[in-house]
Amino acid sequence: MCTCAEASFLYPCLAIDTPIEKISHFAYCEIFLHTVSYTMEGLSKIFSALYEHQADAIFRHLFLRLGDRERAKELTQEVFMRSWQYLAAGKQIEHEKAFLYKIANNLFINEIRTDKRTYSLDELSEVGGYEITDEQADSSLTAHQRELMTYLHTLKESYREVLVMRYIDGLQVKDIAEVLEEKDTNITMRIQRALEKLRHAYELNNKKK
């Protein structure tokens, strides 16, 4: 193992013969690229590591924003396909997490533009809330997760996305700003407002009960 000082963040660099199961974290640096990625085997190894460490996070992100498990799975797969195309083209990924979320965000935007049902979520939330129908209900979700989905979808998409990224995906404000290509201060403000909205929706629901 070695440490690449030139990378934007320090990850352990892996030797070319490092077994996939021993990759504790997706490693990416100049040395790793030059020794591993120029072979098919090396690229596959990078891709596998990328999938192992980020697949659930991307799926979670898309599922919470879309509210549709199957569609979220399809888009997750699409995110990794595009990542493969990027790697296979010989390009380098400097920040894999931001890279993947950016693809996911773009795919999501395309999805809500083309999918009338998903697009109507914002409208629904604006007129008084969204509830998961039986058809959309996911048996794999816990009661809390279902409740979260319900409250999240009472919010505007712009609030939902920052909440998911900040509190569920665990991205830093600057990373969110990079993905959404906005200023840090805007993101901070939006997160605060989104939290307020979520809290308000929660309290409103409890009062009804």
Added chain:
Amino acid sequence: MKSHTNPTESLLKAGKDISLTSEEHSNMKSELLEYAHFHTPSPAPKPKRVPVWAYAGAFASLVVLIGIGTGFAATTSLPGETLYGVKVEIVEPLVGLSYHSETGQLTYQVALMNRRLDEVQTLTRAQVLQVEQVVVLEELVKEHTATIERILESDTNDSVPSDVSLTAISDVIAITQAHERIIEQLPHKVVQEYFEVELNTLLDRYALELVDFEQETTPEEKRNFITGLLGEIEAELVADFEHTSTSTRETQQEYLSNLEAALAEEDYSTALFFAGEMLQDLDLQGYLLEATPEYVTPSMNALATPESEPVKEAGTRE
């Protein structure tokens, strides 16, 4: 405040546990790996290093280009120009290699003779023809003629059709005669200047040899050598008597008398000096008679033997 945030935070924390099922995870992975397998990566970008062979290739190409350019420029050059040597020593022999058959070679040599004729005509029309150029052209014409004769006389000349041979022979004769006619029109002044240069070169060469001789031999050796030389000089004087003008004979006799007197007085330096003068005189005469081409014979003869009958004597030499 804390009581307000806790429910939402715990709600959001619940979302962190959402994940793909293990089956979904493995299915998706296998599908992605299959996708990756069938979408082979394009060749990875390698550092842009120019290999050594590329430099060598570029250099070779440059040399070839320069060579072709020089060769092309040389084809239009004339005797006396810098590139003429490239033309006759490199370009023409190289082109000649492309003619494999004897017929082809024969035709090519005749074409080269024609080219020499064109060159001499061009120089004559421009009134810039010099004796040096004439000598060069004459040598080249001789070479072409010799090559043609060799082809015609070779054992394998059966491959050359008779009509081609006859055409080549008639062409060679015509071209040679045309050359001679053109060169005969050279102004005598030009020829005289050329041979004056040759004369000075010759004198310098003999002078140096005499200095070496004087320094490297003992008096006895000098005496023996000069005595032997005297005999040869006298024999040559007798042999060349018919071709020597009266004034030249008088000069030579004077040299000879001085030589004999110096030898009697054992003044070997003076004897060597007069022997050298005699040798120069005799050798120059022989050199001019032997080395000068026929076409400059009239003027040469005038230079070498001013008082003799130049044209007829020169024409009879072998």
